[in-house]
Amino acid sequence: MKLSKRLFSITRVHTLVFVAILHIGAIGQEKKAAEDLSESQKAFCSKNNLLAYAEKAAKWKAEVDRLSEKNATEGSDSDILCLGSSSFRIWDSINKDMAPYKMLRRAYGGAKYCDLAIFTPKLIDGLKYRAVLIFVGNDITGSDIDKTPGEVVRLANLVIASIRSQKPTVPVFLIAITPTPSRFKVWPKIQEANQALEVLAAGHPNTFFIKTETSYLTANGEPRSELFLKDKLHQNQQGYDLWSSIIKRSLSSVVSE
Numbered sequence: 001m002k003l004s005k006r007l008f009s010i011t012r013v014h015t016l017v018f019v020a021i022l023h024i025g026a027i028g029q030e031k032k033a034a035e036d037l038s039e040s041q042k043a044f045c046s047k048n049n050l051l052a053y054a055e056k057a058a059k060w061k062a063e064v065d066r067l068s069e070k071n072a073t074e075g076s077d078s079d080i081l082c083l084g085s086s087s088f089r090i091w092d093s094i095n096k097d098m099a100p101y102k103m104l105r106r107a108y109g110g111a112k113y114c115d116l117a118i119f120t121p122k123l124i125d126g127l128k129y130r131a132v133l134i135f136v137g138n139d140i141t142g143s144d145i146d147k148t149p150g151e152v153v154r155l156a157n158l159v160i161a162s163i164r165s166q167k168p169t170v171p172v173f174l175i176a177i178t179p180t181p182s183r184f185k186v187w188p189k190i191q192e193a194n195q196a197l198e199v200l201a202a203g204h205p206n207t208f209f210i211k212t213e214t215s216y217l218t219a220n221g222e223p224r225s226e227l228f229l230k231d232k233l234h235q236n237q238q239g240y241d242l243w244s245s246i247i248k249r250s251l252s253s254v255v256s257e
Contacts, residue, residue, distance in 0.1 A: 041121075061119075079104040080133060084134055085112075089105065112147075113156050117159050130170065134156070176211050
């Protein structure tokens with residue numbers, strides 16, 4: 001019995017040591033990732049209270065750099081810039097669906113407002129466009145690191161401020177976070193964020209909020225499953241047909257075709 005307890009104790013110690021090594025390694029990788037941010041990005045984080053997000057944001061730096069490298073050759077004064085996450089990135093039919101508007105994407109999968117706030121200056125550096133659509137839906141997902149609606153608004157405000165620093169009067173459209181089947185358990189909190197984003201838009205000149213909620217819910221208040229892919233998160237073509245009609249209706253009230 002004593003030998004058994006001793007072996008159990010040794011095994012437990014070894015397990016704890018192994019877990020500790022993994023934890024230290026993960027911390028080291030995160031610190032290395034944070035170091036990958038440029039000096040200007042780190043300074044921006046420090047100035048705008050974003051340092052807590054810098055380490056996790058750094059994993060998208062390579063993708064952001066790849067996108068921003070095209071800024072010198074892409075973009076025009078007739079383009080509508082799409083900033084945000086994978087709902088823009090994987091929208092392969094965007095130019096067809098959004099015609100006659102010409103669309104320009106600067107979006108990456110998994111984007112959150114907390115990293116988009118850091119990368120917007122890079123994504124729009126030297127880029128030409130005449131209006132901006134912003135869609136980010138990953139800050140409130142039901143995880144233990146979800147942002148509060150107030151923090152989502154603070155971060156969205158930083159994104160808008162970066163755009164305004166380059167183009168003070170360009171129209172900016174904040175698209176509501178969509179009610180999706182996979183994240184409907186936190187829909188009340190997402191609704192709070194949407195309401196706060198709407199108030200934010202109302203408080204800024206030439207800034208608009210695009211509502212989508214009623215179009216994506218059934219009469220019983222449930223997400224319309226037929227609008228989404230099997231992952232119950234991203235939209236299928238039927239969903240994009242609906243989304244584009246809503247977005248174009250809002251755009252046309254401000255931006256000529």
